[in-house]
Amino acid sequence: MSDLLERLRARGWRMTAQRRVVAEVLDGDHVHLTADEVHARAVARLPEISRATVYNALGDLVALGEVVEVATDGRAKRYDPNAHRPHQHLLCSGCGLIRDVHPLGSPLDGLPETERFGFTVSAAEVTYRGLCPDCARS
């Protein structure tokens, strides 16, 4: 368990029961959830929480840089709470599950056996993010 809650409080994020529950659900997980899964787990602790509120809270956390939005397949986005720890992702093409991994060598060498968690790894994929000339201009 990490100190996500404390960081949020320290940064002056107005704390409500709903937001606390969303942050608690995410906190430190190494298997990332979709907004709907976060909502389902939040409901277990706070039955009246709405989907819109979960989306609001997740959007805030992303804007604060405490959580990273991961959209690696065409389905629902997933939310990665380990924004401050450098890591890479292991994605299941079958069910969309995403796990954090921490390999040491170059990605092109493939993922070490010890970091595969039982997955059958078939490809490594690299994406560079930035702004294109047009978007950088405005």
Next chain:
Amino acid sequence: MSDLLERLRARGWRMTAQRRVVAEVLDGDHVHLTADEVHARAVARLPEISRATVYNALGDLVALGEVVEVATDGRAKRYDPNAHRPHQHLLCSGCGLIRDVHPLGSPLDGLPETERFGFTVSAAEVTYRGLCPDCARS
């Protein structure tokens, strides 16, 4: 221009005017289009082509392994026709534009200046694809 059309014919893909136009629109492009952009360009050549048909054709091409579905942001999927050439992606966080790049060194070294195409690159991201134990079982 590549030989996508010929490969498709050779593999026995039933050719229709609509499918040909979709394949022609994609063929060899290094900036990848969304389904809607493919539809727009297809309409320019074949006004009565429907969106559903474009989705069908794209889905087929992906199933055949001739085109790769790229879903790097939470928006519309984009279609990469260069499935047979190893390459990486350069993504604009502003507008979602995706371009192919062909860097030589390790991704962790960053993207060489000659491969940036005017982008301001801020991050490199690695994803390993495969099947999780549960999905591999079935």
Next chain:
DNA sequence: GTCATTGCAAATGCTTTGCAGTGCC
């Protein structure tokens, strides 16, 4: 007390689906 946050429900964007008609092989 004020103003941000919540919940609801309706709207949006992208994609898929059902089904009758069309046309490729």
Next chain:
DNA sequence: GGCACTGCAAAGCATTTGCAATGAC
């Protein structure tokens, strides 16, 4: 000529938005 492909319109998810009521600071 059979059966796969097409077009249309309607349905389906994931997500966003508008707005009145609520509650944190």
